[in-house]
Amino acid sequence: MNIEVRNVSKSYGGQLAVNDVSFKIDRGKLIGLLGPSGGGKSTLLRMLAGLETPDTGDIIIDGRRVNSVAPQYRGIGFVFQNYALFRHMSVYDNIAFGLSVKKEKKAAIARRVEELLVLTALKGFEHRYPHQLSGGQRQRVAFARALAPGPELLLLDEPFAAIDAKVRKELRTWLKSLIERLGITAIFVTHDQDEAIEVADEMLIIQQGKLEQQGTPMDIYQLPQTPFVAGFIGESRLLPNPDRLRGFEDVAFGTGHLSAIVRPEFVEVGRGGEIAFPSASEKGVVRHVFFRGAYLELEVEAGGNLLPSRRSLDGEPMRSGDEVSVLVHRLYVLDRGSACIVENPLKIDPMPVHI
Structure with a gap:
């Protein structure tokens, strides 16, 4: 039918x-x-x-x-x-x-x-x-x-x-x-x-x-396709200062109507050499850690934003107050009635290792 x-x-x-x-x-x-x-x-x-x-x-x-x-x-x-x-x-x-x-x-x-x-x-x-x-x-x-x-x-x-x-x-x-x-x-x-x-x-x-x-x-x-869908589907969070995140400084958030949403899977958190694109990462501080059974749910402060992320239980545990590296891979940028994905332009493939 x-x-x-x-x-x-x-x-x-x-x-x-x-x-x-x-x-x-x-x-x-x-x-x-x-x-x-x-x-x-x-x-x-x-x-x-x-x-x-x-x-x-x-x-x-x-x-x-x-x-x-x-x-x-x-x-x-x-x-x-x-x-x-x-x-x-x-x-x-x-x-x-x-x-x-x-x-x-x-x-x-x-x-x-x-x-x-x-x-x-x-x-x-x-x-x-x-x-x-x-x-x-x-x-x-x-x-x-x-x-x-x-x-x-x-x-x-x-x-x-x-x-x-x-x-x-x-x-x-x-x-x-x-x-x-x-x-x-x-x-x-x-x-x-x-x-x-x-x-x-x-x-x-x-x-x-x-x-x-x-x-x-x-x-x-x-x-x-719309700000509502971007914020409604998945675990989304509206960011107060997206233009202060490394790689997104040049997005025209200051025009008065642009804003951005991030999801946990967009945010990578690690220590030392855990992050594959160090040139695109920035310093952050773990503010909250929640045990969710199969993974840890993190809230990390970086660039004046509280970012959601997830971490496998196989990695080294993280605690509130830990200093970490943070990489935001992408954001949903909202412009009035539309939404689009903006990738972090600083993500450059790391140098290949020759054996």
Whole structure:
């Protein structure tokens, strides 16, 4: 199912929830709809489902304008954040519900439910009730129920929000595999960046009702197009004095509207000869060290900036107050409504060693 949203807006009480949003989604894609709380993600999803009607603009599904088409005639399955299972019904009856409403024959319903029980790894649980299942199992029942009528588009509103971290990671891997096997289009709302980056084929970044950027997770992470995306994706930090960092003195930060963002992976911290480009490095002082399990998270002061960085546990430990060498490999430079990567121009390959 191909989706096109054209200049769609929606307001509540004069407050714009979705503001002139346009995008296209190709058939079979798994799309992550990502943004801060209150940004318009769920409103946009509900308009796609037919649960809300756009004030302006058009929603096109497979070439057909569906603004006034009722939800049950759009060929869409919807999975809610809180599962919305019928507590008085068994797993079997929950999955069969949509087919029963459509008055499908009992034999056809039984075949479809059996197929979905196997597909969602719920075989053997069909006679249990929701309160007898784990959170992950209840969510899989919700997926199965949404898939039962054979939708071509699956919409998921924060599908893993109510599940603990370990099960959530397992479920999102399972969901990606499931969508790939079924070959249907799916859109899921999330505020979890790791979830979107891991699962989605493409991401839509929504903020204050506006579409900031659409692209693959790698493109959006590596090539943010707006200041919001540059600051929202990844562990980003806005710098107060980027022009005081070695290699970036000539960037025109003093024009009044330029600023810069740095990420931990942009900053290399070391001792002695650990840094491969000494000509581009400068002196710094470790201010904070945090143990994160697999690595140390550092905050290092250099050039009037507190820079984030990471250090492997294999290296010599660092402590607050240690004097170190700091190399900033690159920055995201923000200019009004755009963002671009600026590499440190002082990074020159070290002299080759002849043996």
